[in-house]
Amino acid sequence: MTVPDEELFAFVDGELPPEDMARIEAAMATDPQLALRVETQRALRRLLSGAHAGVMREPPPEALSAAIAAKPPLAPRPAEVIAFPGAQVKGKARAKEKARPREPKLPKPPGAAGRGVPAWIGLAACLVTGLVVGRLAAPPPVTLSGGDDPAPIAAGPLAQALNSQNSGQTAGPVRVKLSFKTASGVYCRAFQAAGRSPIAGVACRDPDAWRVRAVSPASPGPAGDYRMAGSETPAAILAAVDAMIAGPPLDAAGEAKARAAGWKPTPGAR
Amino acid sequence: MDSFQTEMLTLLPRLRRMARVLAWEPADADDLTQLTVERALLRRDQWRPGTRLDSWMFRIMRNAWIDEARTRQRHGRVLAPPEAGALAADPRAPSLEARLEASAAERALAALPEDQRVAVALVLIEGLSYQEAADSLEVPIGTLTSRLARGRATLQTALIDQGAQP
Numbered sequence: 001m002t003v004p005d006e007e008l009f010a011f012v013d014g015e016l017p018p019e020d021m022a023r024i025e026a027a028m029a030t031d032p033q034l035a036l037r038v039e040t041q042r043a044l045r046r047l048l049s050g051a052h053a054g055v056m057r058e059p060p061p062e063a064l065s066a067a068i069a070a071k072p073p074l075a076p077r078p079a080e081v082i083a084f085p086g087a088q089v090k091g092k093a094r095a096k097e098k099a100r101p102r103e104p105k106l107p108k109p110p111g112a113a114g115r116g117v118p119a120w121i122g123l124a125a126c127l128v129t130g131l132v133v134g135r136l137a138a139p140p141p142v143t144l145s146g147g148d149d150p151a152p153i154a155a156g157p158l159a160q161a162l163n164s165q166n167s168g169q170t171a172g173p174v175r176v177k178l179s180f181k182t183a184s185g186v187y188c189r190a191f192q193a194a195g196r197s198p199i200a201g202v203a204c205r206d207p208d209a210w211r212v213r214a215v216s217p218a219s220p221g222p223a224g225d226y227r228m229a230g231s232e233t234p235a236a237i238l239a240a241v242d243a244m245i246a247g248p249p250l251d252a253a254g255e256a257k258a259r260a261a262g263w264k265p266t267p268g269a270r
Numbered sequence: 271m272d273s274f275q276t277e278m279l280t281l282l283p284r285l286r287r288m289a290r291v292l293a294w295e296p297a298d299a300d301d302l303t304q305l306t307v308e309r310a311l312l313r314r315d316q317w318r319p320g321t322r323l324d325s326w327m328f329r330i331m332r333n334a335w336i337d338e339a340r341t342r343q344r345h346g347r348v349l350a351p352p353e354a355g356a357l358a359a360d361p362r363a364p365s366l367e368a369r370l371e372a373s374a375a376e377r378a379l380a381a382l383p384e385d386q387r388v389a390v391a392l393v394l395i396e397g398l399s400y401q402e403a404a405d406s407l408e409v410p411i412g413t414l415t416s417r418l419a420r421g422r423a424t425l426q427t428a429l430i431d432q433g434a435q436p
Contacts, residue, residue: 009418068279178340
């Protein structure tokens with residue numbers, strides 16, 4: 001009996017329907033060649049199941065367990081982020097979008113309680129139009145111009161950087177960290193803006209402008225210092241990117257192509 | 271802590287193991303695990319209770335790794351501190367110490383292309399079903415099984431045909 005490799009693998013992995021499992025099991029009794037192939041694959045499974053087993057035996061580092069345990073249960077502390085409603089992400093991304101905050105929300109950052117607008121909002125307000133900073137009296141200390149308004153439009157140096165800068169460039173007041181496409185083919189870019197109170201955010205390309213979808217103060221965050229380069233981007237922004245991204249981020253060539261095409265959406269192509 | 275966090279704590283050893291498959295160097299792997307945990311906690315409302323937390327978290331880890339790899343490539347920077355030198359820039363060039371301590375299976379696994387390596391790890395090490403592994407990788411099941419088959423062929427040559435003992 002001839003059993004193709006992939007079927008044999010599926011047998012060893014227990015992925016065949018019961019009748020096929022039984023058929024191969026029975027054939028092994030009379031077909032030494034088949035029995036040997038199965039035994040080889042089982043040996044491979046055994047070898048691999050022990051790979052990196054050392055890490056399973058040691059207790060995880062305190063920092064990791066603490067990161068899990070320290071999180072308040074069920075009602076996680078809201079991330080310090082402004083998320084803007086957006087209409088341009090359609091189709092498949094909609095399900096993901098549900099998970100993102102609908103309403104602009106802006107919890108008070110630690111230490112800013114009742115004492116006016118946190119510094120990072122100032123920078124955010126310089127970079128986008130339509131970000132309205134409200135009166136300072138009662139909490140919430142800052143409001144946006146309204147839940148139904150489209151996301152604010154990137155202006156000045158931010159718009160310039162989003163239009164023309166390569167990701168990963170390390171000079172300039174605004175640095176683009178990453179470009180990606182949403183499920184509907186819209187281009188988005190995560191950025192950071194330097195300043196006394198640096199901010200990070202993510203903006204997506206509308207036909208006529210970049211609309212800022214989320215902004216958050218950039219590090220130093222309370223989460224501590226990872227050595228990962230990407231951790232300079234606040235977790236809230238990474239999460240916003242995660243919620244929108246479809247496929248891998250653009251590489252340099254993909255970025256150049258998108259820029260040359262004026263960042264026009266390219267539905268379908270991934 | 272609630273049950274979500276408790277379950278995540280229970281998963282920690284397996285998350286660290288999977289991170290080793292991706293990042294190889296222990297410190298980098300734990301950084302990746304930390305990032306995965308942080309993201310999972312931020313996005314816990316996206317996890318559907320009743321579905322498997324492990325494959326959901328492997329997916330987050332995989333995406334985090336892709337992001338990190340991209341950033342690293344862009345910045346010419348590495349997960350390890352700069353003084354670790356050029357070696358650490360290439361995940362295929364693990365430190366001497368790590369190489370000496372690794373088993374034959376670990377070395378053979380590390381030599382696989384990343385897509386095959388992850389497919390093999392999810393099914394053969396983590397014991398996920400084909401469907402769960404395909405979901406974790408966000409690929410069709412046929413793509414998963416073909417990566418798995420190619421990875422297996424290479425591993426068989428490297429391990430069995432060379433006479434490694436199970």
